[in-house]
Amino acid sequence: MNSKFISQIQNGEPLAVARALTRVERGGDDARNLIRALFPYTGRADIIGITGAPGTGKSTLVNALAKELCAREKRVAIIAVDPSSPFTGGAILGDRFRMQDLAGTGIFIRSMASRGQLGGLAAAVSDAILVLDAAGFDVILVETVGAGQGEVDIAKHAHTTIVLEAPGFGDDIQAIKAGILEIADILVVNKADRDGANATVAALQMNLSLNPDKRAWRPPVLKTIALQGKGMSELADAIAKHKTYTNENHLRVKKEAARFDDELRELLKRELLGKKLQNVSDARWQNWIDEIITRKRDLYAIAEEILNA
């Protein structure tokens, strides 16, 4: 691995960081070697997950929050995860607007939609977080759609997870079903300029009381108007408070352990599967499926054959 490239990344040089992220998205040996070289320099950044239903205002809020953190002397990077097609015009236009909005602030933004890597989007996002961490960003904001709905559940591995709601979006029972209250460290009712914001806050507060958390941390419910940058100072304060809480209770290490535990298992699954299927032709695979659907053989028998090959 080119040591000049590594030190450029470590210095946070935007072009080098962008190139590193592209490499990580492509995957393969290049990505692997890069992560191996950078890994010793990771573990410092605060990873903040922002999640919520489509249209609740995640992107708008992430931009506004990034600016607030920037004003607090933090070096901020944004990863916007959009698992939908990279060809949807809306996403691309939205990106362009966001980038213009952040121009000249020093805030680094990257959207990821590609599934180029064998490991899929989730693995690419995990590696991207490592790159940005090694690049010396203090805060990495990771925006993902949904909670438990998206294929990318990065939010559950963040040091702090912010869940967005908006008035009128709230089928609150649905929110509880999706386990939102369990993953949220901070709840935000965005679009507080709209009718019904207070009702949504009250509903969330009530749900929190009905489902008392085992944690000592009770997620605050904040109101924001992301479009006007309102409520960002309170949100940044709540993030800082949660960080103090996690540090004092040694939860940061625990969260990290859970994150790498999951990721190592996923990685092993992919690697083992890849190795076992390396020399299996499409025709052979199709033949196995045919044997199964015609009830000649069962799944266990086929799996055993593959494992013992």
Ligand SMILES: Nc1nc2c(ncn2[C@@H]2O[C@H](COP(=O)(O)OP(=O)(O)OP(=O)(O)O)[C@@H](O)[C@H]2O)c(=O)[nH]1
């Ligand atoms: N009235 C009002 N509109 C807002 C506010 N914040 C965001 N919006 C608008 O809500 C719409 C969706 O905002 P986005 O930031 O794109 O929402 P998102 O959650 O990122 O959406 P997806 O990425 O599609 O899931 C946009 O038209 C925003 O301008 C707010 O505080 N008040």
Ligand SMILES: [Mg+2]
């Ligand atoms: Mg968005």
